[in-house]
Amino acid sequence: MKEKYWQKNLFYLRILLTIWFICSFGFGILLAEELNKFYLGGFPLGFWFAQQGSIYIFVILIFIYVYLMNKLDKKHNLKE
Amino acid sequence: MDAQFWTYLLVGVTFSLYIGIAIWSRAQSTKEFYVASGGIHPVLNGMATAADWMSAASFISMAGIISFLGYGGSQYLMGWTGGYVLLALCLAPYLRKFGKFTVPDFIGERYYSKNARTIALICAIFVSFTYVVGQMKGVGVAFSRFLEIPYDLGVIIGIGIVFFYAVLGGMKGITYTQVAQYCVLIFAFTVPAIFISLQATGNPIPQIGFGSKTMDGVYLLEKLNQLSVDLGFDKYTDINQNTLINVFFITAALMFGTAGLPHVIVRFFTVPKVRDARISAGWALLFISFLYTTAPAVAAFAKVNLINTVSNAKYSEVPKWFKNWENTGLLQFDDKNSDGIIQYVADEEINELTIDRDIMVLANPEIANLPAWVIGLIVAGGLAAALSTAAGLLLVISTSISHDLLKKNINPNISEKGELWAARISIAVAVVAAGLAGLNPPGFVAEVVALAFGLAASSFFPAIILGIFDKRMNKEGALSGMLVGVVFTTIYIFYFKPQLGGPGLPQNYLFGISPEGIGTIGMIINFIVSLIVSRLTKPTPENIKELVESIRYPK
Numbered sequence: 113m114k115e116k117y118w119q120k121n122l123f124y125l126r127i128l129l130t131i132w133f134i135c136s137f138g139f140g141i142l143l144a145e146e147l148n149k150f151y152l153g154g155f156p157l158g159f160w161f162a163q164q165g166s167i168y169i170f171v172i173l174i175f176i177y178v179y180l181m182n183k184l185d186k187k188h189n190l191k192e
Numbered sequence: 193m194d195a196q197f198w199t200y201l202l203v204g205v206t207f208s209l210y211i212g213i214a215i216w217s218r219a220q221s222t223k224e225f226y227v228a229s230g231g232i233h234p235v236l237n238g239m240a241t242a243a244d245w246m247s248a249a250s251f252i253s254m255a256g257i258i259s260f261l262g263y264g265g266s267q268y269l270m271g272w273t274g275g276y277v278l279l280a281l282c283l284a285p286y287l288r289k290f291g292k293f294t295v296p297d298f299i300g301e302r303y304y305s306k307n308a309r310t311i312a313l314i315c316a317i318f319v320s321f322t323y324v325v326g327q328m329k330g331v332g333v334a335f336s337r338f339l340e341i342p343y344d345l346g347v348i349i350g351i352g353i354v355f356f357y358a359v360l361g362g363m364k365g366i367t368y369t370q371v372a373q374y375c376v377l378i379f380a381f382t383v384p385a386i387f388i389s390l391q392a393t394g395n396p397i398p399q400i401g402f403g404s405k406t407m408d409g410v411y412l413l414e415k416l417n418q419l420s421v422d423l424g425f426d427k428y429t430d431i432n433q434n435t436l437i438n439v440f441f442i443t444a445a446l447m448f449g450t451a452g453l454p455h456v457i458v459r460f461f462t463v464p465k466v467r468d469a470r471i472s473a474g475w476a477l478l479f480i481s482f483l484y485t486t487a488p489a490v491a492a493f494a495k496v497n498l499i500n501t502v503s504n505a506k507y508s509e510v511p512k513w514f515k516n517w518e519n520t521g522l523l524q525f526d527d528k529n530s531d532g533i534i535q536y537v538a539d540e541e542i543n544e545l546t547i548d549r550d551i552m553v554l555a556n557p558e559i560a561n562l563p564a565w566v567i568g569l570i571v572a573g574g575l576a577a578a579l580s581t582a583a584g585l586l587l588v589i590s591t592s593i594s595h596d597l598l599k600k601n602i603n604p605n606i607s608e609k610g611e612l613w614a615a616r617i618s619i620a621v622a623v624v625a626a627g628l629a630g631l632n633p634p635g636f637v638a639e640v641v642a643l644a645f646g647l648a649a650s651s652f653f654p655a656i657i658l659g660i661f662d663k664r665m666n667k668e669g670a671l672s673g674m675l676v677g678v679v680f681t682t683i684y685i686f687y688f689k690p691q692l693g694g695p696g697l698p699q700n701y702l703f704g705i706s707p708e709g710i711g712t713i714g715m716i717i718n719f720i721v722s723l724i725v726s727r728l729t730k731p732t733p734e735n736i737k738e739l740v741e742s743i744r745y746p747k
Contacts, residue, residue: 118744125281132277136270141440144263145431153403154411159429162266163258163488164399167273167481174280174474181285182467190747192465 117188124180128173136166198568199338206376206572207353210369210579214357217365222612225362226293226591227461232367234468238475240370241459243377243580245272245450245476246483247323248330251377251577256549259491262420262428266488267439271446273477273484278451280473284460286660288469289743293461294588295454295652296596302659303667304736306601311674313596315651316454319644320585320592321626323455327582328630331575337520337554338571344631350579351627358583358590359620363462366583373576378482380573385486388493388560398489406496416492419499424538428492441709448715449645452653455584458591466746494552497559502545503536510534513558522548522555586626590619643685646707650677650714658722663740669726677718684710 139147144158152160185191219225232240250272258265290298296316300309328347335346357365382398389401393412406412417427426432450456459476460469501511507525517523524546525534536545554574557566594615599606606614651674658665658673685707688696698706705713732740 114745121744128281129277132274136274137440137443140266140270141436141443145433148429148431153400154405154413155403156413156429158431159263159266159413160403162263163269164402164485166270167485170273170277171474171478171481173277174470174477177281178467178471178474181470185467185746190745192467192747 219362241476242479243374244584248578256552275450330578402489445711448649452648646711649711673722681714
């Protein structure tokens with residue numbers, strides 16, 4: 113039962129950290145040149161990811177993780 | 193009422209507030225002194241962490257750096273925020289469950305080794321000390337530029353204030369002061385930004401104004417690109433493909449370094465529960481993001497304002513602030529062709545204006561004609577940023593000495609009272625030492641900050657991650673990984689930093705990676721060495737496996 117909790121936690125980590133990597137190192141750096149051909153208002157898109165978007169996504173990712181883990185804690189009766 | 197009056201008033205009021213909080217929140221036990229009894233509400237801890245994290249550099253220098261680097265400045269924005277995702281997901285909850293006081297505590301117990309604890313404690317002290325000297329310098333600079341107080345006296349006032357609340361209150365005093373300091377610094381940073389965004393684009397939210405049209409119907413960034421090209425610079429939003437790999441590695445080193453910095457990690461020991469540690473990291477990053485998403489907007493607005501004001505202006509007709517900042521040396525005009533007009537261009541031969549990057553935040557209110565009290569606010573904010581970070585770092589140094597060195601290594605029988613006194617004495621010594629170093633900052637201080645992040649990334653980060661996620665990781669693996677990672681990173685930085693006497697030349701960089709980004713490679717080496725050595729040596733003892741098992745579950 114406990115093992116399941118840990119595996120599920122690792123599963124969440126893999127997904128969230130993949131998004132973390134794609135949005136910052138991907139959209140903000142490696143693919144930024146390509147994305148700069150598109151615009152978000154006055155922002156070239158790659159530039160926006162590098163200086164704004166990635167940071168918003170970081171914040172959202174943490175709150176999603178908190179939500180998922182609180183639910184998981186409850187389900188496995190591990191809520192303190 | 194002039195700016196000087198407002199500056200004295202606002203600095204005076206905020207300093208009295210910090211002292212008041214210190215008296216109210218005195219620490220009575222070592223647990224209060226080290227981790228505020230683990231009783232801090234997660235939202236408050238988030239604010240304290242944000243203030244702890246955002247230093248004089250974030251407040252005063254970062255927007256200016258971005259304003260001169262354009263897209264290239266993004267490495268600091270992503271690098272100094274992305275680490276919190278790692279902290280929240282991979283470190284904070286488990287370290288909170290472990291429930292001790294310091295990072296060397298975790299390393300020492302998880303790897304059942306006094307040597308591991310000692311290496312960790314040396315790294316922790318080194319990283320924190322280099323960092324704190326920079327803060328003291330920030331305090332001195334803020335005082336001397338705005339209050340016409342000599343630099344040295346400014347540093348001494350700063351030491352006095354930190355001494356008072358850190359020695360008295362320990363982590364408890366520091367935490368509540370940091371909460372107040374966060375409020376001061378974020379208010380001070382956003383108010384001028386809102387004004388400037390309104391002036392330029394009519395939109396009060398800088399994050400949106402940044403991507404909006406200016407009064408003449410052209411997008412702000414397009415205008416800035418055009419102005420930059422006209423003066424011979426690269427376009428502001430353009431990406432330099434030649435340095436992209438370096439941007440990648442610097443961003444990574446800053447992120448992993450953030451997640452390995454002891455003064456940040458220790459903040460998550462101060463909340464009551466595991467779930468609080470997770471959400472507290474979320475609050476911390478949310479509070480940090482208010483400044484970090486505003487800074488690039490300020491950078492762009494300030495650059496446009498500056499170019500419009502000074503480029504091709506007659507020197508005899510420049511606004512008063514220009515002369516004021518010339519006196520401080522942050523602006524230098526050298527009329528090379530003696531035509532009385534300021535030529536600000538990319539070409540070094542023709543350019544007549546030298547601008548210190550810090551001016552983009554410091555002089556911003558004057559450039560944009562904001563009211564005098566806004567200038568006072570900037571000073572109070574800069575001081576809050578420097579003092580809050582300094583206090584957090586000093587606490588790490590003192591706990592490392594009184595707890596890790598004295599209690600765990602030298603004299604385990606020391607009484608609770610004795611340890612509390614030792615903690616107070618060591619923080620007092622650390623404050624004074626940092627102040628002295630700040631009075632006479634060795635020229636290499638700015639350079640060693642790169643080392644601080646590199647070391648945190650190449651030593652602590654892998655050791656902690658493996659300690660949580662890999663039960664098979666043993667003493668031999670972690671120790672050899674840390675040693676190889678740290679030695680590699682340190683040698684590389686010393687070799688390639690001319691300011692540290694290194695002979696290395698940029699064209700010989702490994703894969704084109706500059707010293708600021710090499711921590712990433714050091715970290716990868718650490719991981720590889722740790723994994724290989726651990727598999728070739730004897731397995732982890734049973735009781736350690738149980739320890740790892742226990743920190744993985746909140747209850």
